[in-house]
């Protein structure tokens with residue numbers, strides 16, 4: 478049995494049970510041992526997970542068109558502020574700059590990234606007009622945009638379970654007898670802390686592995702108001718249903734809506750409604766080294782923990798569409814065709830630029846494929 482990690486030892490010291498949100502906060506964002514601080518592999522192509530900006534520069538090129546459209550709609554304000562939440566190492570920002578939007582000369586780009594380690598890897602953006610912050614700016618802007626790709630799914634959330642006695646919160650307790658079945662096949666209960674098999678494949682390291690320091694689930698009572706909220710969000714849930722309660726994601730969107738006098742907030746993420754997530758389960762996932770990870774209560778800090786976003790828990794957006802719809806609306810097909818022309822024109826003596834242009838077709842396939850990124854949601858709030 479492997480020895481406990483420093484974070485497991487630290488969490489084991491806590492005297493009281495943690496909410497899952499507190500567990501996730503430590504596992505992902507502990508200043509020393511959190512996944513996004515310690516791993517350094519997070520968010521990079523071919524590492525723990527792949528995101529749309531990491532597929533290639535095409536996603537940013539399409540977004541540059543949406544940014545220009547917002548800028549034009551607002552009468553070409555100067556400066557034009559674009560705040561990117563959960564910016565990671567700045568891959569999306571780099572693609573947007575490289576696409577050369579019309580507003581580039583007046584663009585004031587703010588990368589907001591909580592992880593000091595990832596912020597320190599943004600130096601490749603040198604030369605562009607950007608600033609980098611650990612949290613959202615505390616002053617508002619007359620006009621601008623806020624964008625975020627795959628941020629909300631990483632914001633800590635609570636887990637609620639419907640029991641015969643009503644909705645309860647799933648807490649995390651040290652040394653509670655582990656609820657996983659250590660002898661049999663993968664647990665059947667989805668969307669709880671025990672992960673289901675995906676597409677018939679068992680996650681790389683068996684989810685039945687005993688944690689070196691045991692953490693287990695503990696149900697605890699919920700206040701009346703939260704129970705009523707859960708009833709509204711998942712009105713026909715059956716006993717045993719679990720749902721995420723994503724108050725932090727809602728607060729983040731609320732805060733960004735308050736940042737802008739006029740403009741747009743644009744969020745890209747996977748998810749559905751709370752009731753859908755509760756019905757289908759499987760909304761809680763872990764990732765490690767580009768594969769599905771293990772039970773989220775195992776190895777805190779060494780794997781990503783994420784949830785489908787319950788979009789109905791956010792403020793009601795102006796528009797909610799799929800990523801494929803969004804990208805097609807903003808001209809991904811035209812950009813692919815332009816890329817093909819560049820590629821064909823230089824086919825005899827390809828350059829780095831023409832190779833990148835020629836790969837737009839395969840990028841577009843991935844970005845619009847409903848099996849990969851195409852069914853992700855794009856929520857926009859026009860202000």
Ligand SMILES: C[S@@+](CC[C@H](N)C(=O)[O-])C[C@H]1O[C@@H](n2cnc3c(N)ncnc32)[C@H](O)[C@@H]1O
Pocket residue numbers: 513520528529530531562563564565568589590591592595611612613625626627628631632
């Ligand atoms: C899944 S990664 C996505 C990175 C990037 N947007 C991409 O699409 O490749 C989520 C990022 O959000 C950051 N993050 C989490 N909470 C944050 C917050 N409250 N403010 C800013 N960044 C945050 C994490 O540190 C992590 O880098």
